[in-house]
Amino acid sequence: MVFPIEDTAHPDYNDSFIKTPDDYYKIQSIDPTKSPRMKEVLRYMEIVANECAKTVALMGFVYGPLGILAMMRGAENLFRDCYKHREAVIKAEEVITPVLVEYIKAMAKTGVHAIVMDTLFASQSIMNKKMWMEIEGPFTKIMADTIRECGCMPMVHNCGNGVYFDVQIEMMKPVAISFAYMPDDCKDAAELKLKYGKKTTLAGYVSPAAYAFLGTPEEMKLECKRQIEELGKDGGFILATGCEFPPNGSLMNAIAMMEAVELYGKY
Secondary structure, eight states, X not given: OBOOTTSOOBOOGGXXXXXXXXXXXXOXXXXXXXXXXXXXXXXXXXXXXXXXXXXXOOEEEEEOHHHHHHHHHOHHHHHXXXXXXXXXXXXXXXXXXXXHHHHHHHHHHHTOSEXXXXXXXXXXXXXXXXXXXXXXXXXXXXXXXXXXXXXXXXEEEEOSSSBOHHHHHHHHOOSXXXXXXXXXXXXXXXXXXXXXXXXXXXXXXXXXXXXXXXXXXXXXXXXXXXXXHHHOTTSOEEEEESSOOOTTSOHHHHHHHHHHHHHHOOO
């Protein structure tokens, strides 16, 4: 792992864990409650839940199995392997998904209210809809079902372009989808609200780069106002950035988002 001072931690892609397709078969199960980084995330979540769960909505976060493999293999190589070595990829998912299920169960015990699954591959940015349904869709259903069985709400985050809302709703039945761009079958926010506004809660979609990082507080407020007017009618909308608030983004812009909700988000 590489831990930049002012950016998100990421794997060292020059020294990937999976170097060849044969390495998919070498992946072994681990205990997420004892794994050093996962154990620390669980402890952090427990502390926050003990302090805030009675007054603030708290969400855990977990990647889908393809997201995990992308960090082990590199996204480009993984995408190629999905075509040329599909059996190996699926075999690895069959090892990884039970670990993620145990991680979800441990997250639920901390007291969070919802758990967000990151399913970036379910978008036109990466792979076609049919392939995603065949390779990752069934595993995300297992994860979502586990979240519900644990008494939490399943949610989805997908900041890819042309998100597949339809099949993700079919597989996971999430209470909310966090997105950065329009779904593949919607031309604009109005169509998105009409088509999916009653099927799930829409969470998004302020650009982290354009507004959280580069924008001014006033620009942030105006963009939030626009999105609230577009998607907030009759409820079912959570104002949020389309992906993580950047580590080097201005906290003044985060404050501006909260102020925009107070100004324009009242019913």
